[in-house]
Amino acid sequence: MSQATHTTPLIEVRELRKWFPIHKGIIQRHVGDVKAVDGVSFDVFPGETLSLVGESGCGKTTAARTLLRLYEPTAGSAIYHPKGEAAVDLFSLGAREMRRWRRDLSIIFQDPYESLNPRMSVGQIVGEGLLVHRVVPKRQIDDRVASLLERVGLRAETRNRYPHEFSGGQRQRIGIARALALEPRFIVCDEAVSALDVSIQAQVVNILKDLQAEMGLSYLFIAHDLSIVKYISDRIAVMYLGRIVELGTTREIFEEPQHPYTKALLSAVPVPDPTHRPERILLTGDVPSPIDPPSGCHFRTRCPFAEDRCREAYPELTQLTETHTVSCHLMDGTVTDTQDAPAVSDELA
Amino acid sequence: MSERNGGMKRGEVLLEVTDLRTHFRGEEGVAKAVDGVSFKLLSGETLGVVGESGCGKSVTAMSIMQLVPQPPGFIAGGSIRFAGRDLLSMSIDEFRRIRGNEIAMIFQEPMTALNPVYRVGEQIAEAVRLHQGLDREASRARAIEMLDLVKIPSPEKRVDDYPHQMSGGMRQRVMIAMAMSCGPSLLIADEPTTALDVTVQAQILDLIRGLQQETGMSVLLITHDLGVVAEVSDHVAVMYAGKVVEYAAVADLFAQPRHPYTIGLLKSLPDLAAPGERLHTIPGTVPSAFHFPSGCRFRTRCPLASAECAEREPPLDELPDVGGHSVACHHLKEAEAL
Numbered sequence: 019m020s021q022a023t024h025t026t027p028l029i030e031v032r033e034l035r036k037w038f039p040i041h042k043g044i045i046q047r048h049v050g051d052v053k054a055v056d057g058v059s060f061d062v063f064p065g066e067t068l069s070l071v072g073e074s075g076c077g078k079t080t081a082a083r084t085l086l087r088l089y090e091p092t093a094g095s096a097i098y099h100p101k102g103e104a105a106v107d108l109f110s111l112g113a114r115e116m117r118r119w120r121r122d123l124s125i126i127f128q129d130p131y132e133s134l135n136p137r138m139s140v141g142q143i144v145g146e147g148l149l150v151h152r153v154v155p156k157r158q159i160d161d162r163v164a165s166l167l168e169r170v171g172l173r174a175e176t177r178n179r180y181p182h183e184f185s186g187g188q189r190q191r192i193g194i195a196r197a198l199a200l201e202p203r204f205i206v207c208d209e210a211v212s213a214l215d216v217s218i219q220a221q222v223v224n225i226l227k228d229l230q231a232e233m234g235l236s237y238l239f240i241a242h243d244l245s246i247v248k249y250i251s252d253r254i255a256v257m258y259l260g261r262i263v264e265l266g267t268t269r270e271i272f273e274e275p276q277h278p279y280t281k282a283l284l285s286a287v288p289v290p291d292p293t294h295r296p297e298r299i300l301l302t303g304d305v306p307s308p309i310d311p312p313s314g315c316h317f318r319t320r321c322p323f324a325e326d327r328c329r330e331a332y333p334e335l336t337q338l339t340e341t342h343t344v345s346c347h348l349m350d351g352t353v354t355d356t357q358d359a360p361a362v363s364d365e366l367a
Numbered sequence: 368m369s370e371r372n373g374g375m376k377r378g379e380v381l382l383e384v385t386d387l388r389t390h391f392r393g394e395e396g397v398a399k400a401v402d403g404v405s406f407k408l409l410s411g412e413t414l415g416v417v418g419e420s421g422c423g424k425s426v427t428a429m430s431i432m433q434l435v436p437q438p439p440g441f442i443a444g445g446s447i448r449f450a451g452r453d454l455l456s457m458s459i460d461e462f463r464r465i466r467g468n469e470i471a472m473i474f475q476e477p478m479t480a481l482n483p484v485y486r487v488g489e490q491i492a493e494a495v496r497l498h499q500g501l502d503r504e505a506s507r508a509r510a511i512e513m514l515d516l517v518k519i520p521s522p523e524k525r526v527d528d529y530p531h532q533m534s535g536g537m538r539q540r541v542m543i544a545m546a547m548s549c550g551p552s553l554l555i556a557d558e559p560t561t562a563l564d565v566t567v568q569a570q571i572l573d574l575i576r577g578l579q580q581e582t583g584m585s586v587l588l589i590t591h592d593l594g595v596v597a598e599v600s601d602h603v604a605v606m607y608a609g610k611v612v613e614y615a616a617v618a619d620l621f622a623q624p625r626h627p628y629t630i631g632l633l634k635s636l637p638d639l640a641a642p643g644e645r646l647h648t649i650p651g652t653v654p655s656a657f658h659f660p661s662g663c664r665f666r667t668r669c670p671l672a673s674a675e676c677a678e679r680e681p682p683l684d685e686l687p688d689v690g691g692h693s694v695a696c697h698h699l700k701e702a703e704a705l
Contacts, residue, residue, distance in 0.1 A: 073564040074535075185652050186420075215419035215591065217649035220635040224645050242564065245594075249637035249646070286569040288594030290636055292617045300573065301566045303520075304534045 027061035034094035036084045054080040056260035067237040069247045072257035082206045124202035128209035130189030134181040141177030147199045166195040187218035259316040266342035276344045377411035387445035389430045398656035400426040402609035413586040415600030422606040468498040471546035475558035477538035481530040488526030513544040536567035557589045608664035615692040625694040671698040
């Protein structure tokens with residue numbers, strides 16, 4: 019959705035930080051912080067899907083949950099533009115004021131087995147938000163629940179049944195119905211289809227797409243499966259160790275990736291085509307600890323192109339196109355093209 | 368590392384599973400988790416066993432390793448031949464000399480498969496002492512050698528680590544080191560990279576492939592990921608509801624899948640969909656192992672299902688036109704148009 023950049027964003031996140039303090043010893047002295055998210059900025063436009071991708075521990079889930087104030091932010095701002103009202107900074111609101119906007123901001127969780135209360139009926143689960151926020155009179159809740167369930171492809175009668183009676187895919191539909199109950203404008207899909215089998219995953223992704231088209235929803239989509247990300251996203255932000263290293267449209271990220279980490283990540287994805295032999299950039303080692311990230315560019319310890327200057331300063335964001343930004347020292351054009359990467363070709367080819 | 372491939376040349380059948388049936392007794396009756404699985408694994412090759420949750424792929428692996436808890440599980444029929452020997456008719460003592468020695472296995476979640484209270488080196492050394500009769504010192508040296516083989520940096524230090532001190536990728540390397548320590552001729556890998564990030568997955572698959580080329584061992588790879596299958600397999604067995612529905616060389620399977628289930632599965636991958644296009648779906652869900660449909664088990668979700676499919680179970684027959692490509696379907700002609 020490239021035209022989206024010309025409209026007002028729905029949410030503007032600036033310099034979001036979430037540090038988790040580490041306490042040690044008998045007096046619980048503060049000895050350091052896990053810098054799970056360390057200064058990320060992005061916009062979410064109306065009706066678009068923005069994906070956050072990166073390896074486990076990169077901070078994608080923490081960033082999204084902090085945005086919804088499920089974690090208290092350490093620093094930064096998140097400007098939300100409500101319909102017909104003045105913009106608010108979600109991070110400066112008290113709990114009561116925040117509650118007012120929670121209706122507009124929703125979430126679908128990864129594990130459909132753990133995110134549904136086993137002691138509540140499907141009707142209670144889906145209708146709970148309606149009851150709490152007093153959106154409709156009590157006697158209408160049943161009808162609303164029924165129509166929500168039908169919207170995600172479940173029969174209205176399922177409202178009297180309990181989560182354990184459903185398969186993983188059906189439970190995820192219940193989770194979606196719950197997320198939709200308050201007619202939100204923005205939904206965080208936190209690995210929402212990751213636990214599902216391929217054929218079921220396709221069903222759920224289609225539902226998400228249909229709902230977006232019907233209701234003009236914005237999604238912040240978090241997933242580690244890059245083929246789903248490629249299919250569902252308008253724009254993609256690539257995260258590494260608490261920061262966004264590259265952000266662009268789906269085409270820009272997949273066709274013209276610039277950051278060495280993005281390139282390595284994309285090259286690692288197995289392709290379901292035995293005649294395709296990927297030129298792979300194999301990264302060595304693991305993601306460093308977010309308690310004590312490397313100096314300068316966080317990626318330099320695993321980067322095949324790291325230079326001396328990469329250890330000195332964190333690279334500034336370079337604006338490549340109107341929609342494409344990247345944070346890498348090599349982008350200033352003083353080094354040879356990174357296309358000449360020491361790629362590891364597949365030995366079986 | 369010594370060359371161990373069960374005394375076989377590359378291309379000979381190392382493992383042959385015929386009509387394997389592993390059932391479980393439950394409150395609802397008998398769950399036929401594996402119900403007539405047949406395939407061959409050639410020496411030095413990788414066979415990918417692919418299917419969705421509940422199709423019986425892991426139970427197949429557990430049956431080969433004789434790790435199915437009995438009761439409630441039991442082998443209801445079939446045979447498993449490994450390097451010319453019938454594994455199911457062996458005594459448990461005889462089989463123990465094979466398990467962990469000639470056949471080794473790695474699991475999805477290395478944290479649960481490793482013992483958290485023992486150092487990783489000790490866990491590798493234990494297998495070597497048990498199977499190869501090495502003493503304490505020699506087995507520790509062997510453990511360090513194995514950690515080096517799986518490319519763990521400074522193995523002489525990491526040998527004294529506990530599992531929780533390592534990352535997920537490292538732990539999977541330790542599992543592989545342990546599995547490789549006795550020089551197996553068959554490595555069974557049950558979703559070995561499912562819990563790992565793609566960059567680490569690429570490292571681990573690369574490692575397994577390298578070890579295979581070095582030692583000539585065969586690999587039975589169990590996965591739900593068609594990308595991984597395409598990348599590392601020589602042959603593929605597609606499982607659905609306790610049965611192999613299609614078996615072929617990897618190039619044939621992806622170039623021309625013949626079973627409606629395989630076709631549907633490949634079509635529902637987002638890789639192949641154009642942006643904005645709806646994803647192809649297979650309607651419905653996998654039936655419960657307690658109540659499989661009569662006849663062909665895929666018929667309740669199949670676009671080609673006919674009366675014949677409900678009456679008679681289609682046999683897994685080799686195609687007349689493509690050697691080594693077997694499909695269990697009554698409607699092969701119509702499936703070509705899917």
